[in-house]
Amino acid sequence: MQSCRLPTGVYRCGPAPVTAIKRGELGIMQCDLPFVLAEVNADVIRCVKLSSTKWEKLDVDTSRVGKNICTKEPDGTLEERLAVQNAGKASKKVRQIDEAEHMETFKFTLKPDDYLDHLTEQYMMNITATAQVKETGKVHIKEEDYRLRRPDIEVEAPKSGKRYKPFEINVSMKNPLSKPMTKCVVHVEANGNVEEKISDIAANSTWKHSITIKANRSGRITMNVTLDCQEIKDVTGYANVEIEP
Template identity: 25%
Template sequence: MLDCALYLLEVGNLAWTSRGNPIPVVRKLSAMVNSNDDGGVLVGNWSGEYSDGKSPLSWTGSVAILEKYWENKRPVKFGQCWVFSGVITTVCRALGIPTRSVTNFASAHDTDGSVTIDVIFDDEGNRDDYLTDDSVWNFHVWNEAWMARPDLPKGFGGWQAIDATPQELSDGVFCCGPVSVHAIKQGEINTPYDAPFVFAEVNADRMYWMPSLTGKMECIGVDNKSVGKFVSTKEPNSWRRLDLTDTYKHPDGSAEERAAVLKANQVGSNRQDLYEKKEHDVTFSLEQDSENTWVGGNFEVILRIHNTSKKDRTVSGRMAVSSMYYTGVVATKLKSDPFEKIQLKPGQDLETCFYPLDDNSLIRPAPEVVKAATEFQVEVSFTNPLDSPLTSCFVAVDGLSKPLEFPQGNVSPKGTFIATLPITPKKLGHTELIVSFNSTQLEDINGSHAIFIQDK
């Protein structure tokens, strides 16, 4: 891994005089881990078509990726954000730079530097994605690397955000960071590198736009509490989640958080007046039981409307359902129905149902202590939740030796899959056994188990 990390700095043409400085080193690595500009490690692919490579969901670790890249010096297919993050964690650590993966839920992708996310509707209330490329991802994974920042004001050292996923150009290259996490929290987006983009990921406001009667776009609402949730990493010396949200932002809606957003928008946006709009006195909320929603099954969406004013209100609107990629990009518009002139008395709530559209742990109990170079058995099982069979199945195992794959037979609809896998661990000490079940229909059904490997 060390040879591969040094090779990336070499083919990335990082000057020898800069290789002792972690700031340019991690910035260069964030460019070299993706292949967009320079033949780096990983090819990004969000299309769902992976026939000429490997699905991003089926990787169980970065070692197999880096070994394949090191073997032929050609980009490896394919990766998405969590794969890029895992690879850059490995190469940075190989160089002695403390690095960890960070996951942000409801992660904004600001494409125009406004540090806001624009959501545009046409005059019939249908979402129009042709006028903006902004989106909010279900989640996004980047990294933090620990270093001093003598180029920044005091207090801006420590954890720095970096991101190898190719999203937006920075100085003409697909790279991101390092940027001080503390600077992001304070809204100091003039600090290098790529602070406006990272700030928007965790703290952008969603701006909702619609054409007025004159045809001019009018801001019909601002949502300042839906982006940047449960920012997470792995807790040191534990398998628990460590919440990092308060290192990136003050509590949503607090005076400190609003001050940071306004400070950032003085640089990124020319529409500070939008933040002075009064809140609407009719509120809306949606509920849907995502835990029990499966492919091919029905589900309900509940819309609750509440009149908080002291006067009668008439509400018109539209309910729309679309399938979306986790990147927030609409795949298919499924259904769209209007509702018109609903009368609400002061303080009245209305609840309406729309659209009835027509875990077991993967690893069974496994030993906690095993011996190196001694085979033991791992039993893997889960129940297929779909009404269709699972085909082209295989189980991937990582964490105890080199990555392994075990081809499996098809799994019948609603059937239970059980397999016993022979594993021979190679390395000593505490580690984590990672098992992933993959098929054409379902991918990345995974489980993990902490194991201690002792000498024979």
């Protein structure tokens, strides 16, 4: 089997038995199974360029390639490990020595101003740590993903109310930032929607606000309160009220 390039610029490979690839059986003649096996079990390697001619390997991701294809077993399963071991019987053996003798922990403090403007919509944060060995120039990298927790809105509401009769709910939230929260809008979703623009919330202060609600149906209603500000969005809270006819 050889890969060929079509006039459209797309590469195509085959034939190669799917079962043989999944089992790591590379001895079938007239099929370039090692090439396909290497493709579906490839690793993603990130490197950094140290000079015009020298590159240094940073890290290796062994599970990114081949997650949704039928020519390999799921990563981490016994079948996947056995297939790779079976394919490796004819390969050259190498010896790798890891002489880690010392571990040291470093602590860094990230302030809100350092990351607030760089967060994704779901408040995800990717932290990457890079270390370089001074004597050898070797670079090591490690990264982790985190999701930050938004503050909560406290919602105080009466246990019951009358249909078509207005009642008040009180909402509050502590601003966790060392700067004001600006351009704020509060939304209330019940059996109708209420939206109000509010003034800025001072740094490290507790915001309190009263909202008038009028239910147009009886039964139990859930009031979902959302606060959107320029600095922090989708701060939520809720309360239930039983509405009598």
